[in-house]
Amino acid sequence: MTIDAESPLVQFLSPDGEVRVPANLAQYGEYLRELTEQDYLKFYRDMARCRRFDNEANALQRQGQLGLWIPAIGQEAAQIGSGYGVGANDHIFPSYREHGVAITHDIDLISILKMLRGVNHGGWNPDETRFHLYAIVLGTQVLHATGYAMGVKFDGKVATGNKADDLAVISYFGDGATAEGDVSEAFLFAAINQSPIVFFCQNNQWAISSRTDAQTKVPLYQRGEGFGVPGTRIDGNDVLAAYAVTKKHMDDAREGAGPHLIEALTYRIGAHTTSDDPTKYRDEAEVEYWKARDPLDRLEKFLRRNGIGQDFFDDVAHAGEEMSREIREATFALQNPPVENMFKHVYSQQHPLIDEQMAWLENYEASFGGDE
Amino acid sequence: MSQIAYFNLPDVGEGLTEAEIVSWKVAVGDRVSVNQIIVEIETAKSLVELPCPFEGVVTELLAQEGQTVEVGKPIISATVSDGAVGAVATASLPTIDAEVAQSAHQAVADAAATVASEEVMKPLVGYGVAATAGHSRRRARGPITPVPVVAPSTSAIPLIPGAPATSLIAVVPAELNVIAKPPIRKLAKDLGVDLTKVKATGYAGEITREDVLAGAQQASVFKNLSTPEPKSEREERIPVKGVRKAIASAMVRSAFTAPHVSIFVDVDATRTMEYVKRLKNSADFAGVKVTPLLIMAKAMMWAVRRNPTVNSTWTDEEIIVHNFVNFGIAAATPRGLIVPNIKDADKMSLLELAKAIEQLSNTAREGKTTPADMADGTITITNIGVFGVDTGTPILNPGEVGIVALGSIRPKPWVVDNEIVIRQVTTIGATFDHRVVDGDVASRFVQDVASVIEEPALLLD
Numbered sequence: 001m002t003i004d005a006e007s008p009l010v011q012f013l014s015p016d017g018e019v020r021v022p023a024n025l026a027q028y029g030e031y032l033r034e035l036t037e038q039d040y041l042k043f044y045r046d047m048a049r050c051r052r053f054d055n056e057a058n059a060l061q062r063q064g065q066l067g068l069w070i071p072a073i074g075q076e077a078a079q080i081g082s083g084y085g086v087g088a089n090d091h092i093f094p095s096y097r098e099h100g101v102a103i104t105h106d107i108d109l110i111s112i113l114k115m116l117r118g119v120n121h122g123g124w125n126p127d128e129t130r131f132h133l134y135a136i137v138l139g140t141q142v143l144h145a146t147g148y149a150m151g152v153k154f155d156g157k158v159a160t161g162n163k164a165d166d167l168a169v170i171s172y173f174g175d176g177a178t179a180e181g182d183v184s185e186a187f188l189f190a191a192i193n194q195s196p197i198v199f200f201c202q203n204n205q206w207a208i209s210s211r212t213d214a215q216t217k218v219p220l221y222q223r224g225e226g227f228g229v230p231g232t233r234i235d236g237n238d239v240l241a242a243y244a245v246t247k248k249h250m251d252d253a254r255e256g257a258g259p260h261l262i263e264a265l266t267y268r269i270g271a272h273t274t275s276d277d278p279t280k281y282r283d284e285a286e287v288e289y290w291k292a293r294d295p296l297d298r299l300e301k302f303l304r305r306n307g308i309g310q311d312f313f314d315d316v317a318h319a320g321e322e323m324s325r326e327i328r329e330a331t332f333a334l335q336n337p338p339v340e341n342m343f344k345h346v347y348s349q350q351h352p353l354i355d356e357q358m359a360w361l362e363n364y365e366a367s368f369g370g371d372e
Numbered sequence: 373m374s375q376i377a378y379f380n381l382p383d384v385g386e387g388l389t390e391a392e393i394v395s396w397k398v399a400v401g402d403r404v405s406v407n408q409i410i411v412e413i414e415t416a417k418s419l420v421e422l423p424c425p426f427e428g429v430v431t432e433l434l435a436q437e438g439q440t441v442e443v444g445k446p447i448i449s450a451t452v453s454d455g456a457v458g459a460v461a462t463a464s465l466p467t468i469d470a471e472v473a474q475s476a477h478q479a480v481a482d483a484a485a486t487v488a489s490e491e492v493m494k495p496l497v498g499y500g501v502a503a504t505a506g507h508s509r510r511r512a513r514g515p516i517t518p519v520p521v522v523a524p525s526t527s528a529i530p531l532i533p534g535a536p537a538t539s540l541i542a543v544v545p546a547e548l549n550v551i552a553k554p555p556i557r558k559l560a561k562d563l564g565v566d567l568t569k570v571k572a573t574g575y576a577g578e579i580t581r582e583d584v585l586a587g588a589q590q591a592s593v594f595k596n597l598s599t600p601e602p603k604s605e606r607e608e609r610i611p612v613k614g615v616r617k618a619i620a621s622a623m624v625r626s627a628f629t630a631p632h633v634s635i636f637v638d639v640d641a642t643r644t645m646e647y648v649k650r651l652k653n654s655a656d657f658a659g660v661k662v663t664p665l666l667i668m669a670k671a672m673m674w675a676v677r678r679n680p681t682v683n684s685t686w687t688d689e690e691i692i693v694h695n696f697v698n699f700g701i702a703a704a705t706p707r708g709l710i711v712p713n714i715k716d717a718d719k720m721s722l723l724e725l726a727k728a729i730e731q732l733s734n735t736a737r738e739g740k741t742t743p744a745d746m747a748d749g750t751i752t753i754t755n756i757g758v759f760g761v762d763t764g765t766p767i768l769n770p771g772e773v774g775i776v777a778l779g780s781i782r783p784k785p786w787v788v789d790n791e792i793v794i795r796q797v798t799t800i801g802a803t804f805d806h807r808v809v810d811g812d813v814a815s816r817f818v819q820d821v822a823s824v825i826e827e828p829a830l831l832l833d
Contacts, residue, residue, distance in 0.1 A: 056407075059407045059423040061382075061384070062382065062384055062420065062421070062422050062423050063379070063382060063422070063423060063424075063425040064380060064381075064382025064383065064425075065382075065425075067383075067386070068386060274384060274385070275384075275385040275386045275417065276417075276418075277417055277418030277419070279418075279739045280418070284739075284740075284741075284742060284743070285743050288742075288743065328406070
C-alpha cells in the first residue's frame, strides 16, 4: 500500500519495535548514539501528549467549541522526531497540522485552539518561539521559510565557525502542497542561493481526497533533484529516523551544505479536517494496514522490551487525562475579542477608510436595539 | 444545587446550517460523561458522532430521530452539577436552575426570558449562519435566541433560556402531528416513506405498518417516473479504483477460474409471504426486521445440510467441504457491491439469524464493514428482488462454489389443481462451480430451497 515500495527508506525502529542501524545509514545512526533513556521517554511522552491533545480538540470541535479541527493522528513520530532534530537557534515554518512540532517547541497548545476557534490568528510570537504561525494557505509557508533562510545567509549566520551562532530553517508541508507552484519556486530559490533550509514533507498519502499518485509521477523525495535539492525518504512512523535524519541535515545546513528535502512517509489516520469524511474515498483496509504500523505502538514495544515498566505508561496516561481536563477548561473559558480588534491592526496608523467601516459596523449593531 | 445544561447542535463542518438526527445513543435518565458519544447525526457532508460536552443525567431529548435540526438549536438537556465545565463556563451552553424548570409553564417561560436577558451571551463558535436564519435579531440586550424544536403538550416544557414566551409554541414541525410507534417510524425511514403524507388507519389516527407499506408501494410505483435528463457528454469516464476495482477483479477471477453452471426454478412463495407476515406480528420478533430473505437464508441452511458439497471450496488438490456455513449476503452499498458474511449461520435460530442479517446490512450501509466481515464465506445469497428484477445469473463469490439469487416476489398467474389462480411467485436462480457441484446435486439443492419457499413448514424437519 505504500507507493513505490522499492525506493530506499531510512528506518531504524521497525513496526515490531526493534532498532537496527544498517551499515549504509551509519551517518544518521551516529545521532542515535547520543540519545539517553530520558530522550526516548521524552519522545514517547510527547507523542502520546500530541495524540491526546488531538482527540480532545476533535471532541471540542464536535461540541461546537472550535470552528474546525485538523487532526495529526498517525503523524506523531514524523513531527515529534523532526521537532527535536531542530536546533536552539533554528526557525520553524509549519503548515497547519504541526501540533507535534509545536509540542517540541513549548508552544502553548491553547494558542492553537484559539486560532481554530477564531479568537485570533495565531497567538504566539514567532520572534520568541522561533515557531512561526500556522499557514492555512497551502504551500505559502515554504516560500516564507525559503526567504527567511536566504536572509539568514545574507546576515552571515551560516558556517560562522562558532556553532552557537549558526542557524538554519525548516519548513513543513504535506504531499498535496508539493503540487503547488510555491513549493517548486522555493526549491529553486533555496538551491540557487545555497540556503540553510530543510524541506520536511510529511507524505501522509492523501491530499484531502487525492492520492499521492494523483499528485506526482516520481517519489516525492526526488522532487527537488531537478532544482538541485537532494532528498531522503524516511519511514515517517519511525520517530528515531525522523529525529536523526532531520538533525543531521539541519546540522549540515547550518554549516553551509545548502537545502535538503526529507520525505517522511506516513499516513493520515484521521480525516483531513473535521469537515472531511474519508470513508467516502478510501478503503477501511488501507487504514487498518497503517494502524498496524502506528508510531506510538512501535515505540512502546521498544521501550517495554528495554525494561520500561507499566508505571511509566500509567504516568503518561494520567498526564494525558490531566491535560485533557485543562484544555477543556481553558477552551470553555476563552473570551471573544472585542469587535474593534478586527480593525486595529489593518494599518499601523489611523486610517479614514477603516474609521468609516468601523462606524458602519457600530451603527449596524446598534440598529438591532429597541425593536421589541 | 444542580442545573440544567443544553447542548446545541454544532456546525461540525464549515458553514453547515442543519443536520438530521440519525440515532440517539442515550435516553432520558441516562448518566452521561464528558466526550461520551450521545448521538449520531448526518450532515450534508457525512455521518458524524457527537460527544457529550458535559457530565450529568439526561433530562430530555429535544429532537427525534429522523428529524432535521437547525444548527444552534438545543438537542439534549441534562442535569449537571454546579460549576461543571462545559455547562456554565460557556455561553453557548446556557444553563438555568433546575428548580426553575419545575415551575408552571408561563412562570417558567418568563423566568427563562429574564435569566437569559441577564446573561451575557457571546456569538457561538462554529454555529454557522443558521443562528439567525428564519428570524431576525430583535433585542438589543439579549442573545440570539434558539427556538425550541419540540414543544410537548405536558407541563414539562423544555426551558430554552432567552426564548421569548411566544416562541415556545411557535414552531411545531408537521411531523410531530404524526402518531406512529418507533418501529413504524424506522420502517418508514427505511422505505423512504414520508409519514406526514401517509393515510393513517389505526386507532386515534395512528399510522400502522400496513399504512406505511401501502405508502411505500405507491412510492415505488412512481419511483421510476423521474428519469434524469440525458447527459450532454457523449460518454462519462468513471475511474476504476477502490471498491469498484476490487469487485471487478473478483468477478473476473471468479468467472475465469470456475466453470459456472446456472439453473433456475419458478416457485410459489405465497406461504413464505404469509409466514413472514405472521413472524412480523409475533411477539418474539417484535422490533426485528423480517423479510423473505430470512426464510430464504434458513431454506439454504436446510438445503446445504442435505447437499453439503454446495458449501465447499475448490483447491487444485482437494475439495474442502465445510461443515459450517459462513453465510454471505451480497449488499449494495453507496460504494459498490460487497459480500459480508454471517459466521456460523447454520448454528443460529431463526431469530438470531434475523438479527444477524439486520446487523450485517446496517453495518454495510454505514460503510463500517471490516475485511474480517468479508473473509471466509462459504456460500452466498444475492437479493436482486429488491431491485424489482425477476432473476439473474449470479457470479460466484471467489473461493465459494455456490450462490443463490432471490428474485422479486410478486403476484402472478399460477396453475393450482388445473386452475389459474393468483399466487405470490418468485424465481430462484443459482450458480455453481461445475468442478465441484454436478448437475444432479445442483438441481437437488435448488429444488430443496424451492420446496421450503413453497412450504416453510419443512423447516420444522
